[in-house]
Amino acid sequence: MHEQLPYFDCSSSYTVPILDTLWTVLQTANLSLASSVSDDEWRRLNAGRSTLDRHSAAGLYVVLAGFGGAGMWYGYSHVSDCKDAKNALMMRMAGGAGPRGPGTWPPAAVPARPPPAPAKPAEPDIMKEVPDKPPQLY
Numbered sequence: 001m002h003e004q005l006p007y008f009d010c011s012s013s014y015t016v017p018i019l020d021t022l023w024t025v026l027q028t029a030n031l032s033l034a035s036s037v038s039d040d041e042w043r044r045l046n047a048g049r050s051t052l053d054r055h056s057a058a059g060l061y062v063v064l065a066g067f068g069g070a071g072m073w074y075g076y077s078h079v080s081d082c083k084d085a086k087n088a089l090m091m092r093m094a095g096g097a098g099p100r101g102p103g104t105w106p107p108a109a110v111p112a113r114p115p116p117a118p119a120k121p122a123e124p125d126i127m128k129e130v131p132d133k134p135p136q137l138y
Contacts, residue, residue: 008089010082017075024068031061 034057037045042054052060 008085010078010085012079012082012086014076014079017072017079020068020071020075024065024072027061027065027068031058031065034058034061 034042034054037054039054042057
């Protein structure tokens with residue numbers, strides 16, 4: 001779609017996908033904790049703070065981590081697509097045909113200019129032709 005537009009804007013910041021990543025890590029840590037302790041230990045750790053039992057909390061953490069993972073996937077792929085589209089727009093605006101390949105080292109030699117064409121021989125100027133010696137008269 002963006003190929004037909006003369007200009008467009010999209011988010012090329014990784015801030016939101018990084019926040020989704022942190023959210024997913026947090027929910028995965030919660031899931032690990034809920035899965036690794038016993039029911040008695042869960043009640044002791046959450047005395048008066050949680051109304052969910054350990055199994056319900058683990059299910060909730062799976063769902064929340066799943067949403068975070070989906071947000072991460074969407075965010076990172078969207079930012080990547082946006083950056084690719086902006087690069088393609090820049091190439092179109094610069095008149096380039098497409099993405100350039102990787103550079104090579106050493107750089108390719110620039111073809112030398114051909115030597116200039118030889119100058120056309122000058123026509124003799126008859127007004128300037130003066131003999132070195134005046135003609136001798138006998």
